[in-house]
Amino acid sequence: MALVVQKYGGSSVSDAESVKRVAKRIAEAKRAGNDVVVVVSAMGDTTDELLDLAAQITPLPPQRELDILLTAGERISMSLLAMAINNLGVKAKSFTGQQAGVITDAVYGKAKIVDVVPARIRETLDRGQVAIVAGFQGVNRASNDVTTLGRGGSDTTAVAIAAGLDADVCEIYSDVDGVFTADPRIVPTARKVDRLTYEEMLELAASGAKILALRAVEYGRRYGVPIHVRSSFSNATGTMVAGTHGDLIDPNALTSTAQEAGVEAPIISGVAHDRSEAKITVVGVPDVPGMAARIFEVVAAAGANIDMIVQNVSAAHTGLTDISFTLPEADGPLTLAALNGVQKEIGYDSLQFDDQIGKLSLVGAGMKTNPGVSARLFGALRDAGINIEMISTSEIRISVVTRADSLDAAVRAVHSAFELDSSEGEAVVYAGTGR
Amino acid sequence: MALVVQKYGGSSVSDAESVKRVAKRIAEAKRAGNDVVVVVSAMGDTTDELLDLAAQITPLPPQRELDILLTAGERISMSLLAMAINNLGVKAKSFTGQQAGVITDAVYGKAKIVDVVPARIRETLDRGQVAIVAGFQGVNRASNDVTTLGRGGSDTTAVAIAAGLDADVCEIYSDVDGVFTADPRIVPTARKVDRLTYEEMLELAASGAKILALRAVEYGRRYGVPIHVRSSFSNATGTMVAGTHGDLIDPNALTSTAQEAGVEAPIISGVAHDRSEAKITVVGVPDVPGMAARIFEVVAAAGANIDMIVQNVSAAHTGLTDISFTLPEADGPLTLAALNGVQKEIGYDSLQFDDQIGKLSLVGAGMKTNPGVSARLFGALRDAGINIEMISTSEIRISVVTRADSLDAAVRAVHSAFELDSSEGEAVVYAGTGR
Numbered sequence: 066m067a068l069v070v071q072k073y074g075g076s077s078v079s080d081a082e083s084v085k086r087v088a089k090r091i092a093e094a095k096r097a098g099n100d101v102v103v104v105v106s107a108m109g110d111t112t113d114e115l116l117d118l119a120a121q122i123t124p125l126p127p128q129r130e131l132d133i134l135l136t137a138g139e140r141i142s143m144s145l146l147a148m149a150i151n152n153l154g155v156k157a158k159s160f161t162g163q164q165a166g167v168i169t170d171a172v173y174g175k176a177k178i179v180d181v182v183p184a185r186i187r188e189t190l191d192r193g194q195v196a197i198v199a200g201f202q203g204v205n206r207a208s209n210d211v212t213t214l215g216r217g218g219s220d221t222t223a224v225a226i227a228a229g230l231d232a233d234v235c236e237i238y239s240d241v242d243g244v245f246t247a248d249p250r251i252v253p254t255a256r257k258v259d260r261l262t263y264e265e266m267l268e269l270a271a272s273g274a275k276i277l278a279l280r281a282v283e284y285g286r287r288y289g290v291p292i293h294v295r296s297s298f299s300n301a302t303g304t305m306v307a308g309t310h311g312d313l314i315d316p317n318a319l320t321s322t323a324q325e326a327g328v329e330a331p332i333i334s335g336v337a338h339d340r341s342e343a344k345i346t347v348v349g350v351p352d353v354p355g356m357a358a359r360i361f362e363v364v365a366a367a368g369a370n371i372d373m374i375v376q377n378v379s380a381a382h383t384g385l386t387d388i389s390f391t392l393p394e395a396d397g398p399l400t401l402a403a404l405n406g407v408q409k410e411i412g413y414d415s416l417q418f419d420d421q422i423g424k425l426s427l428v429g430a431g432m433k434t435n436p437g438v439s440a441r442l443f444g445a446l447r448d449a450g451i452n453i454e455m456i457s458t459s460e461i462r463i464s465v466v467t468r469a470d471s472l473d474a475a476v477r478a479v480h481s482a483f484e485l486d487s488s489e490g491e492a493v494v495y496a497g498t499g500r
Numbered sequence: 501m502a503l504v505v506q507k508y509g510g511s512s513v514s515d516a517e518s519v520k521r522v523a524k525r526i527a528e529a530k531r532a533g534n535d536v537v538v539v540v541s542a543m544g545d546t547t548d549e550l551l552d553l554a555a556q557i558t559p560l561p562p563q564r565e566l567d568i569l570l571t572a573g574e575r576i577s578m579s580l581l582a583m584a585i586n587n588l589g590v591k592a593k594s595f596t597g598q599q600a601g602v603i604t605d606a607v608y609g610k611a612k613i614v615d616v617v618p619a620r621i622r623e624t625l626d627r628g629q630v631a632i633v634a635g636f637q638g639v640n641r642a643s644n645d646v647t648t649l650g651r652g653g654s655d656t657t658a659v660a661i662a663a664g665l666d667a668d669v670c671e672i673y674s675d676v677d678g679v680f681t682a683d684p685r686i687v688p689t690a691r692k693v694d695r696l697t698y699e700e701m702l703e704l705a706a707s708g709a710k711i712l713a714l715r716a717v718e719y720g721r722r723y724g725v726p727i728h729v730r731s732s733f734s735n736a737t738g739t740m741v742a743g744t745h746g747d748l749i750d751p752n753a754l755t756s757t758a759q760e761a762g763v764e765a766p767i768i769s770g771v772a773h774d775r776s777e778a779k780i781t782v783v784g785v786p787d788v789p790g791m792a793a794r795i796f797e798v799v800a801a802a803g804a805n806i807d808m809i810v811q812n813v814s815a816a817h818t819g820l821t822d823i824s825f826t827l828p829e830a831d832g833p834l835t836l837a838a839l840n841g842v843q844k845e846i847g848y849d850s851l852q853f854d855d856q857i858g859k860l861s862l863v864g865a866g867m868k869t870n871p872g873v874s875a876r877l878f879g880a881l882r883d884a885g886i887n888i889e890m891i892s893t894s895e896i897r898i899s900v901v902t903r904a905d906s907l908d909a910a911v912r913a914v915h916s917a918f919e920l921d922s923s924e925g926e927a928v929v930y931a932g933t934g935r
Contacts, residue, residue, distance in 0.1 A: 081553060081556035084557060118516060121516035122516050122583045122584045123583050127582070127586050130586070130593075131579070131583070133596075134575070134583075137573075137575040137576045140568060140569070140572040140575065141572045144566070144568040147562070147565045148554060148566070149557045151558070158564070158565075159568055164645075209599065
């Protein structure tokens with residue numbers, strides 16, 4: 066008998082029929098002898114509809130009130146799901162984030178979980194009942210007000226509850242079968258990956274993969290929670306995220322498929338892509354010390370989350386240089402306005418805004434110790450006639466920026482160059498972001 | 501400076517525009533120097549939509565889960581309203597029933613308020629802010645679970661919060677101008693009543709008037725909370741419900757119009773009507789002691805709320821009698837089934853179910869001491885050719901059952917006979933139920 070935490074996203078509970086379908090799956094897990102805790106998101110587009118309502122009232126709602134509003138979504142889905150499970154003859158009770166003991170800080174809208182005290186969940190399990198927990202929300206203990214964890218917060222709730230209960234596995238259900246070697250909409254030959262380390266999953270999530278929230282992976286890594294990414298539409302094994310490269314995985318925490326995959330992780334995990342970023346170039350910056358620092362002070366004050374930075378070599382005869390950086394496209398307007406405000410102070414020539422970029426990221430453990438990887442990546446892009454505009458690397462990732470309309474071809478070329486669609490590699494990439 | 505509790509029903513906050521309109525009214529009350537607490541219902545048809553969702557999942561949802569589901573409605577309206585008020589430059593904070601300190605028993609679906617501990621509301625007022633409170637809901641302190649108070653629960657929340665804060669007045673806003681001498685849809689000459697005692701309002705509410713929930717009036721009477729029933733679409737004075745017949749009303753708690761109306765309450769307050777009941781007749785009951793008791797034991801066990809009862813005089817030669825009673829039409833099927841189950845035991849002949857009845861109630865203090873009232877009532881119905889099927893009376897009410905298709909004519913005839921549409925009477929009746 067295992068203690069299983071299951072998380073179902075909004076697309077798995079979009080209407081009464083799908084709520085009933087998910088209830089059946091939960092009842093089966095319970096009847097198979099497991100202790101089952103379920104974390105559920107708001108139904109379908111509920112959260113967006115509530116945000117629309119708020120936008121009709123005011124462009125700048127107080128964040129405390131917005132959080133109260135948004136938590137209504139999970140309140141609806143969790144109680145309906147509990148009803149549906151009870152209707153199948155399995156006892157189930159639903160709990161808000163507050164009732165489930167999800168304690169957060171006071172940063173409304175993107176609160177961080179500071180503690181999980183799942184006393185009522187434990188008590189419910191002890192009575193042989195299924196506990197349903199509202200995802201995405203918690204309580205600020207100081208004020209007794211509800212908070213939300215930001216987008217993807219339900220994944221984080223699930224992993225945090227799993228950690229708090231010392232669960233055997235945290236299953237994240239969505240409408241795809243797991244993590245793929247690339248977005249199957251772009252690369253039809255992409256294959257599902259059986260196993261990823263936390264680090265690989267972190268890089269994939271940070272590089273545009275949306276199947277699992279970055280914070281949930283971080284939480285899972287910190288507390289060693291095995292995360293099973295799988296489809297709510299099938300019983301197939303998905304992708305197990307657990308362990309660190311080279312670690313021995315606890316076989317009890319893994320499905321048989323993941324065990325067969327063994328501990329010899331492949332070099333390349335997959336190809337992620339991201340179309341949600343834009344590039345700002347500050348043209349003609351005086352090449353004197355402190356100028357870059359000043360620019361990024363201004364950008365940070367505007368609240369933008371910078372990803373990659375490139376500074377051209379200064380042309381000797383002008384003493385001027387160009388500085389380019391990428392950021393979420395949505396942060397563009399505020400950032401441009403902030404930079405405009407300091408044009409005289411910095412003395413740059415002009416600003417360029419480019420939202421037609423795409424980012425490709427190759428992720429895999431052991432990449433740094435394999436110098437051939439970057440050569441192979443660049444060669445594949447060259448052979449496909451694709452120009453590279455920016456490059457950044459980490460220990461287990463290489464990212465390149467291309468034109469947005471070259472991105473699909475770039476993903477296919479790289480996926481193929483690393484033999485990810487053949488049976489030879491043990492490669493993996495992630496379902497991309499889409500936009 | 502007064503402490504005012506305002507309650508807005510679902511029709512006053514049916515969409516973003518009406519939420520903004522209500523916010524303006526609240527901001528004005530605050531800027532006029534009052535301390536303002538607002539109790540709000542779920543937007544428009546939200547509660548019905550949530551009930552529909554639950555019905556799609558299961559015909560018999562666990563009541564605890566249904567309560568959690570339904571409380572989402574007020575969570576949405578209260579946070580949107582708080583946003584809209586803040587947007588007008590007036591600070592406002594919203595609170596769930598639990599946060600507002602509305603403590604109830606554990607009877608999910610129709611919980612009773614057992615205590616109000618409005619510490620956070622008081623604190624919010626002390627900071628000069630408007631407090632918005634979710635109507636219709638509370639918390640069962642023993643289990644820390646949310647409860648709902650049943651239909652009309654938001655009125656009760658408002659009066660209970662007003663009592664807990666010792667407020668100067670509780671204003672109940674809806675889309676009608678106050679309590680009328682009859683439903684203006686039936687009697688176009690019906691007039692708004694300026695003032696009613698709690699007892700008169702209780703009888704009107706119990707007789708089919710829906711403008712104010714019966715429980716809220718009971719609560720108001722027990723704690724002496726003046727209740728001002730008025731329209732959210734105008735600034736006109738509505739109907740003040742306060743005091744007992746013959747009492748001196750605290751003039752501070754009343755509007756000037758209510759003061760002018762004085763303490764000499766008229767004999768007749770108004771004509772209420774109700775189409776929501778049905779009549780069951782148990783035909784051919786052996787006229788031996790204990791039979792009626794046995795029948796009503798069975799009916800009570802089926803959960804039906806009986807209103808009027810008539811037992812015919814036993815026909816001497818048969819030793820059989822008929823027993824008729826009225827009850828909410830919705831309770832009919834279960835009650836008939838329960839009576840069917842004891843036909844042999846009781847030995848009655850047959851059951852008749854009649855859902856084509858209407859009930860007219862004439863309400864007014866001092867009625868019992870005016871024997872001419874019932875004569876005038878019956879005479880008016882006779883002159884209009886309307887047959888009376890059942891009669892029941894209380895200290896300040898006479899109710900008669902007629903055919904449903906005669907009810908409108910009956911209301912008009914009685915309204916006219918008591919000169920309620922002339923300027924001579926100070927009469928009052930209530931907006932009827934409609935169905």
